Amino acid sequence: MLATTCIVLLALLLPSRLPLRAGATTATAAALNLTLPGQHPSPELVAQEVHRKVNASLTRRQLLQISEKDESSSCYTGNPIDDCWKCDPNWPNNRQRLADCAIGFGQYALGGKNGEFYIxxxxxxxxxxNPKLGTLRYAVIQPQPLWIVFPANMLIKLSQELIFNSYKTLDxxxxxxxxxxGGCITLQYISNVIIHNIHIHHCYPSxxxxxxxxxxxxxxxxxxxxxGISIFGSKDIWIDHCSLSHCKDGLIxxxxxxxxxxxxxxxxxxxxxxxxxxxxxxxxxxxxxxVTIAFNHFGEKLVQRMPRCRLGYIHxxxxxxxxWEMYAxxxxxxxxxxxxxxxxxxxxxxxxKEVTKxxxxxxxxxxxxxxxxEGDIxxxxxxxxxxxxxxxxKYEKAYSVEPKSAALIDQLTWHAGPLGVGGRDNNLGMWTTGPNGNGGGFGLGSGMDYTDDMSESCFVRAFSVLLSFCWGLVVVIAFVL
Known part of the structure; x- marks a missing residue:
């Protein structure tokens, strides 16, 4: 209530900068020079920096492929976020390195960096x-920075909204x-949250x-x-390598x-x-x-709002x-x-057929x-x-895609969603203890009886694509013969 009251008072005290009258025109809105806490003064420079980091990662990958002497060449994907941390073979012992790997407008999200590990x-x-010590809810409401990890596969069925405090990482x-x-994840009037490698689905009102x-x-x-994730009056938020589906309202x-x-x-x-x-x-x-929306895969059975934007700068x-079924x-x-x-x-x-609406x-x-x-396929x-x-x-080109550009899209989005077998080695590294005790008693009594449709690894996804291609080739050969 206090935070809501402050926003209302700010709107009343600054009428020249926040004209909240219902009949305000588009021209009036365009004339605003509103600055929010956490807002970058030059969004175009942030967009250019994203491209610079992508190009640097792609160039590094190409150079390493040429050099057969470098054994790490197969690790680099050209995706600047993944290349930042995933090529470290000791990443389980350097988990908080992830906080340095964001790009775009959420790049300053610290999450639980420099905080204790909570298991x-x-x-x-x-x-x-009154959440119990050891539960996820107990962790996210704490006031201090926490890097929250999971020692085993878990299905967490929420009873109510999971309301976060600032400076938290779900890893x-x-x-x-x-x-x-119920409710799933709520980020309200907070800052500095990282949510990484989590399946979020089947969320309903509570x-x-x-x-x-x-x-x-x-x-x-x-x-x-x-x-799935509700961000309300918050800043410095990074959502990476998650899968989201089947929620009652929006996914994000x-x-x-x-x-x-x-x-x-x-x-x-x-x-x-x-x-x-x-x-x-x-x-x-x-x-x-x-908002920066990068390297995501908007997959099957999506209808609209990828995203649906009001005001602001969206990259x-x-x-x-x-x-999509209606528009993108x-x-x-x-x-x-x-x-x-x-x-x-x-x-x-x-x-x-139209992308825009x-x-x-x-x-x-x-x-x-x-x-x-620009440069869209x-x-x-x-x-x-x-x-x-x-x-x-802008319409499609004669042969639908430019091979080089299409290859880059496949490369940059290949590992979209929670990471596959390579990332799931159930290795917490040296972080076997945390502020909540010795990590014993994983509490998995409910079992994994609820799965996400897109929870398979990239290898399973690749096999599915290959199988479809082979079947299509068989049909073509049969037709020719």
Missing amino acids: VTDDSDDDAV GRGANVHIVG GNTMVRSSPTHYGYRTKSDGD DAVMGSTGITISNNYFSHHDEVMLLGHSDNYWPDSGMQ VVNNDFTQ IGGSGNPTINSQGNRYTAPYDRNA RVETSESEWRGWNWRS LVNGAFFVTSGQGLEV
């Missing part, structure tokens, strides 16, 4: 007000960790009850939306002045409204929202979009959308919005309607 030894979530490397159930948010406070929570929503966010290397599937960025068209604090770079990227309220180096594969529905807005209004497409009739500077409609 989740109990997968239960029976009491949202699922070394285990197959699923979070499901609430109308008491939930603890810190060791010294618990309060009444109204009914939640059922998001960021609203109410949230900024400094990177969403990278994730696998999204089986969902309608995937990602919402921005509370409403007239909530001007969201004009300071800055969508090097993602693979596969056959939508928006209203004049957001800046910078789409670079993505592959958009349209569905077979001839009425759903201006939601409930006339062309005379959205014509001036800055929606750019448009497949199966996909087309991207740009606006603002360099207005044009």
